[in-house]
Amino acid sequence: MLTGRFTILRVLTLLPVVLFFYSCSNAYQDLIPVEAPAHSFQPAYPFDFSVSNPVIYDLAIKTKKQYFSGLFILKNEGPQQFRLAMTSKLGNKLFDMTFDNGQFTVHQIIEPMNKKVLINMMQSLFTLMLEKKDLPDHTSYFKNQNMNKVYRWKEKGDWKTVMEDEEGKVMAYHSGNKKKPAVTIDFKGYKNGHPAQIELVNSKWVRFEMLFSQLDQK
Template sequence: MKLFFLISFSLLILGCGSYPKKQGFKLDTTSQRTLVNPYFSNNEIDYVYKAKIEVYDRQFGGLLIIKKINGLEHRVAFTTEMGNKLFDFSFSQNDFKVNYIVDDFDKGLLIKILKQDFKTLITESLSNEMFYKNNFQNVHETTLYNKKHFYFFDIGKLVKINRVKGTKEKVSFIFSDISDSIAKQIEIIHYNIQLKITLKSIK
């Protein structure tokens, strides 16, 4: 019985494989030690997006403003188009603070998810754990908030980030209409909960 269990467990592990293996990534030993996310890195720019947040059966529209305050701090605020705040977060290297939040967003789990999503958007430099090739794209594997993330670069431009658990994608960050280190359109799509954030630059 014990032998049967060990064999079954081994087959399960081998069958599951890994995300890079399932995606057919090819390991590249010319890996860089760090990877850089160029978006939201200029402290002279106020990044302003027309935003839509769809969470379960609710939909919120307005403006998302991301501002790099200094080398280690960002401010992220979501307002109505009339300027009324819906939430206002501060991020530093090792800290997160809710400056303001309305009741609709003041849910523990939702705050945690938004914290992780926006931290992924604004984190500039990460340690590169593995480096792969995927057709014409370079793929970097790293860990953020103890979760595996894969960064996809196409001709030197960051076009997608996938947050992964096991072999499955849990969240995708898709960047398009990229110019001068600014992604003018961004989609954040969650696959295990009903949450989608759509951003379109208005500057």
């Protein structure tokens, strides 16, 4: 009986240590370095507005205390210029923003969403999702276990990562520290020139999620 108690106590003592090392594990440790010139490794762009413009998604936004859902309309209005709007299923506008070469302007937003933290997180995620990635000279090139291309570079204190699938289409964007992403964007499947599903997660401060599912347009 005493031995059993000591075993339980030992497990409880070691558990925080195990969790600490797990949290510090390197999410990119299995990447295989590749020597290649930058011109052969320029990443693809996930949206093709020559196929369809605008593109419409079902969108769900989740925070710890709030949940919003509706239709999201993304319209390309020029090189790196976008209109982003979200409406309820009844047609009430939830927000209306423009993205112009990295600069956001909020034209309209409902009061429950009009929080600085919420707006900043949406803008950081939209920037990561929409900005074209011009790889700097210090970019490192890799392949993952499926031999797909991966690009990593440091920018303004954060490590940026772009992953492609076997067809050369963008599979994920990451932003975070060298070993672990704090912001992830996963692109799942493609149709009509755009990702069929997009999952954006920011776990840097408080968990914030945006889940997109593309609608068929008639």
